[in-house]
Amino acid sequence: MTRGQINRLKDQAFAYFGIFCTLIGLVILAFFIGNIFYDGMTRIDWDFLTNLPSRKAEKAGILTAWAGSIWIVIFTFLIVVPLGVAAGIYLEEYGKKSKIAELLEVNISNLAGVPSVIYGLLGLEIFGRLFGMGNSILAGSATLALLVLPIVIVATREALKAVPPSIRAASFGLGATKWQTIWYQVLPASFGGILTGVILAISRAVGETAPLIVIGALAYVPFTPSSPMDEFTVLPIQIFNWISRPQHEFSINAAAAIIVLLLITFVMNGIAVYFRNKWQKKINW
Amino acid sequence: MKKEKIIEGLLKFSALVTILTTVGILYVLLSESISFFSEVSIWEFITDKEWTPLFVNKHFGIMPLVMGTLLTTFIAVAVALPIGITIAIYLSEYAPKKFKKIVKPLLEILAAVPTVVYGFFALMVVTPFLQSFIPGMSGFNSLSAGIVMGIMIIPYVSSLSEDALSAVPKSLRNASYGMGATRLQTAFKVMVPAASSGIIVSVILAFSRAIGETMIVAIAAGQQPRLTANPLVPVETITAYIVQVSLGDVAHGTLEYKTIFAAGITLFIFTFILNNISFYIRKKFKEQYD
Numbered sequence: 001m002t003r004g005q006i007n008r009l010k011d012q013a014f015a016y017f018g019i020f021c022t023l024i025g026l027v028i029l030a031f032f033i034g035n036i037f038y039d040g041m042t043r044i045d046w047d048f049l050t051n052l053p054s055r056k057a058e059k060a061g062i063l064t065a066w067a068g069s070i071w072i073v074i075f076t077f078l079i080v081v082p083l084g085v086a087a088g089i090y091l092e093e094y095g096k097k098s099k100i101a102e103l104l105e106v107n108i109s110n111l112a113g114v115p116s117v118i119y120g121l122l123g124l125e126i127f128g129r130l131f132g133m134g135n136s137i138l139a140g141s142a143t144l145a146l147l148v149l150p151i152v153i154v155a156t157r158e159a160l161k162a163v164p165p166s167i168r169a170a171s172f173g174l175g176a177t178k179w180q181t182i183w184y185q186v187l188p189a190s191f192g193g194i195l196t197g198v199i200l201a202i203s204r205a206v207g208e209t210a211p212l213i214v215i216g217a218l219a220y221v222p223f224t225p226s227s228p229m230d231e232f233t234v235l236p237i238q239i240f241n242w243i244s245r246p247q248h249e250f251s252i253n254a255a256a257a258i259i260v261l262l263l264i265t266f267v268m269n270g271i272a273v274y275f276r277n278k279w280q281k282k283i284n285w
Numbered sequence: 286m287k288k289e290k291i292i293e294g295l296l297k298f299s300a301l302v303t304i305l306t307t308v309g310i311l312y313v314l315l316s317e318s319i320s321f322f323s324e325v326s327i328w329e330f331i332t333d334k335e336w337t338p339l340f341v342n343k344h345f346g347i348m349p350l351v352m353g354t355l356l357t358t359f360i361a362v363a364v365a366l367p368i369g370i371t372i373a374i375y376l377s378e379y380a381p382k383k384f385k386k387i388v389k390p391l392l393e394i395l396a397a398v399p400t401v402v403y404g405f406f407a408l409m410v411v412t413p414f415l416q417s418f419i420p421g422m423s424g425f426n427s428l429s430a431g432i433v434m435g436i437m438i439i440p441y442v443s444s445l446s447e448d449a450l451s452a453v454p455k456s457l458r459n460a461s462y463g464m465g466a467t468r469l470q471t472a473f474k475v476m477v478p479a480a481s482s483g484i485i486v487s488v489i490l491a492f493s494r495a496i497g498e499t500m501i502v503a504i505a506a507g508q509q510p511r512l513t514a515n516p517l518v519p520v521e522t523i524t525a526y527i528v529q530v531s532l533g534d535v536a537h538g539t540l541e542y543k544t545i546f547a548a549g550i551t552l553f554i555f556t557f558i559l560n561n562i563s564f565y566i567r568k569k570f571k572e573q574y575d
Contacts (some may be wrong), residue, residue, distance in 0.1 A: 011467040018375025021368045022388055025395050025439045032406045086299035094293055095300065106564065108303050113490070113560035114553065115497025117524045118310060120531070121549045125313040129537070146306050153303070179292050207399025210499035210524065214531045214545075236401040236500075243405055243504055251409060258402050269397050273390055 033262065040255030048256060053220055053238070057249030062257050065238035067224040068137070068217075069206060069264075072234055075141030076148070076205045081198055084149050088156025088194075093182055112150040119147045120214025128215050135216030138228040143211050148201035155197020159190035192279025196272045203268035207261065209236035235261045314553055317546030324540055330547065336510035336521075338544045339530070345544070347551055349510035353427065353520035354552075357502050358495040360431025360516060361438060365491055368435075369442025370477075370484065376443070377450040378458075378472045389444070396440045404504030407433040412505065419517065425507030428516035434501050438491045445490065449483020450476055482570035486563045493559040497552065499524035523552045 001009075051061020095101035123143030133139035163186050171181040187194075212234060219241035221233045235257060242254035322330070325345045333346025372392070376385050411429035416422045453476055461471040477484065499522075507519025508529050521529070527545045535541045 007467050007470065011469040014469045014472075015375070015379050018371055018379050021371040022375055022380075022392075024368065025436050026391055028436060029395060029398070032410060035410055036402075036405070083299050083302055086296045087303060090293075090296035090300040094296060104300055104303060107307055109564060110557070110560055111303060111306060113493055113497075113556055114310065115499070115524065115556055117497065117499045117527050118314075118549055118553055121527070121546060122306070122310050122313050124531075125317070126309050146302075149303065149306070177286070177289055179289050203397065207401070209399070209401045210503075210528055213528050216531065219532075236399055239401050239405070240500065240504065243401075243408060251405075254405060258405060261399055262402065265397060265399060266394075269394070 036255045036258050036262075039252055040257075040259045043252050043256035044259060048253075049260075052222055053233075057247060057253055060242075060250075060253055062235065062238055062260065064221045064224050065233055065235045065257065066260065068221070068232035069234045071137045071225050071228070071232060072141055072144065072212075073202055073206060075137060075228060076144045077198070077202055079142060079145035080149055080152055080201060083145070084152025084198075084201070085156050085194060087149070088153045088160065089182060089187075091153070092157045092160040093178070093186070108150050108153055112154075116147055116208060117210040117214060119143055120211035122146070123211060123215040133229070135218070135231055136229045137225055137232045139215055140212050140217055140232065140234075141228075143215055144205040144208055147208065147211060148205050151201040151204065152194075152197050155200070156190075156194050159193025159197070160186060162193060163189045192275055196276045196279075199268055199272040199275070203265055203272070206234075206264055206268070207236055209234075209240055212237060213240070235264075310553070314546055314550040317543050318550045321540070321543035321547040324543075325547075334512050336526075338541050339533075343540075345547075347523075347548065349512045350521060350523045350526055350548060351551065352512050352514070353502075353506065353510065354496055354522040354524070354555075356514060356516065356520060357427045357431045357434060357506055357522055358492060360428060361434035361495040361498075362488070362491055364432055364435025365438045365442050365495075366488060369439045369487070369491070370446055372439070372443040373446035373450055373484075374472045374477070376447050378468050378476065389447075392440045392443060395437060398437070400437070400498060400500040401504070403433050403437055404430075404501045407501055407505035422517045423507070423519050425505065425509075425519040426517050427502075427506050427520050430502045430504075430506040431516065433505065434495055434498055437498075437501070438494050441491045441494055442487045445487030446480070446484045449480035449487070452483065453479045482566050486566050489559050489563040489566075493556045493563075496559070497524065497556050499528060503528045523548045527552075 048061050049066070050063050051059060052063055053065075054060040091101055091104060095104065120143065123139055123146075127133045127139040127142045128135060131139075133142070167185050167189065168181055171185045172178075176184070217237055218231055218233055219237055221231055225232050239254050239257045239261065242250040242257065245251075330345055330347050332348075333344050334348055335344035335346050336349045337344045376388065380388070407429045408425075411433055412422070412424060412426065415429055416424075422428070457475055457479055458471055461475045466474070502522045503525040506522060506525060508521050508525060509519040510521040510526070511518065513520065526548050530541065530545045
């Protein structure tokens with residue numbers, strides 16, 4: 001074999017290795033999920049979704065867990081969307097090139113790298129103790145909102161950046177003020193991008209476990225919350241609790257609850273990808 | 286124009302919430318840690334080889350937790366680094382555009398799966414599988430937690446590295462092809478060196494992500510602080526310790542309560558340094574080709 005042939009052979013070999021590496025992670029994940037479905041699917045029925053937690057595995061359900069997750073999602077959404085979108089607008093449309101904008105930018109990229117468990121410590125001391133919210137839904141939501149805030153801010157900025165300056169110039173030319181331009185022209189045009197970021201942020205919040213454990217969310221809550229000041233549990237904490245028990249029946253329960261959690265996560269991510277593609281196609285400036 | 290000013294003020298306040306968050310994190314970590322270090326010397330914290338704050342015979346040496354964290358992190362990066370970079374090279378130099386368009390969002394799924402689910406995989410699937418041919422492997426260990434964490438952070442490495450490779454000007458690649466180089470030679474001798482700063486950033490971020498990961502290690506790596514490099518025995522990471530204490534009934538104001546903040550600030554320092562190195566590299570090498 002000549003040097004050239006050897007090189008071409010190596011090239012070909014790497015191509016196959018590349019495909020192998022690309023698929024290996026996905027294949028393993030697919031195997032994991034298949035395994036979970038095999039274990040957990042038999043356990044999922046109406047009773048499992050509507051039963052309260054129980055010390056007996058076969059009687060235990062996830063009602064309080066998913067009810068708590070829904071409460072958490074709603075309040076996280078209510079806090080993070082106005083805050084994140086407003087911060088994104090300020091950075092992109094107002095604060096550009098100022099000293100403070102530079103500081104904010106470095107700060108936000110740093111916050112995005114802070115481990116989630118540290119946000120838990122923040123929530124425990126500030127929301128839980130200083131603001132007296134204890135281990136309530138509100139304290140949990142506020143903690144998660146700060147955790148996913150960078151995601152919403154970055155998505156908002158990207159979406160606003162994609163709106164061409166000519167739109168703004170045209171609006172100013174007709175005598176609109178800066179805020180009128182943003183509210184009536186720029187925001188509606190960037191709605192799709194912002195929505196995608198918000199959905200991804202909420203999907204991240206649904207799966208978070210550690211910060212909520214740190215602020216004191218409980219694994220065993222025998223009632224569904226009826227106000228934002230109530231104690232709560234969420235799906236991931238219920239799953240963690242069941243995994244931690246030695247009996248095999250509880251790990252079946254965990255598998256069943258994981259199916260529900262994965263379904264929520266994948267549907268939300270799917271919707272986000274759908275919106276991203278749809279809005280990218282629709283807007284042709 | 287009063288309304289305009291008020292709105293701008295509100296927007297600015299929202300942006301400043303991010304600064305308040307950072308201030309809040311620093312305040313919480315520092316105030317409780319300072320109180321902790323008034324009772325336990327920093328010297329003991331760094332040099333003691335045991336971490337037993339919850340036992341009668343208390344030791345406050347952070348090293349076992351740091352070691353557990355580094356052990357799981359290095360295993361994870363050892364898995365994610367070769368696979369992630371190979372994927373990045375394959376997608377940017379070999380794969381057809383269509384394949385790339387389908388695979389990239391699919392890979393992102395790996396990072397979107399909740400970590401508690403990965404913890405379940407590590408404990409219930411990977412550990413029993415490894416035990417079948419590694420005799421003496423404990424039910425809780427850093428190896429399977431590390432491997433599963435590595436699978437999770439593959440997209441962090443592959444996606445950022447791929448972006449870096451794509452940002453290299455086409456002319457470099459074409460020049461290499463023009464000299465008769467194969468795709469493999471072009472990838473490793475031209476593209477990877479040209480994109481090295483971006484690739485390094487992706488690896489640093491993967492490290493940072495693995496150090497801060499909590500649920501996988503809390504579930505699968507165990508809760509026994511131990512100064513060891515043996516991947517087959519139970520260990521405890523900094524994050525897992527914080528979770529362990531939070532699950533129990535530790536009263537506010539006690540020394541045990543303060544330990545989670547001392548552990549937290551150690552964790553924060555690690556990730557803060559890594560994040561800022563990556564930020565610095567990104568800033569410094571950004572306009573190399575413009």
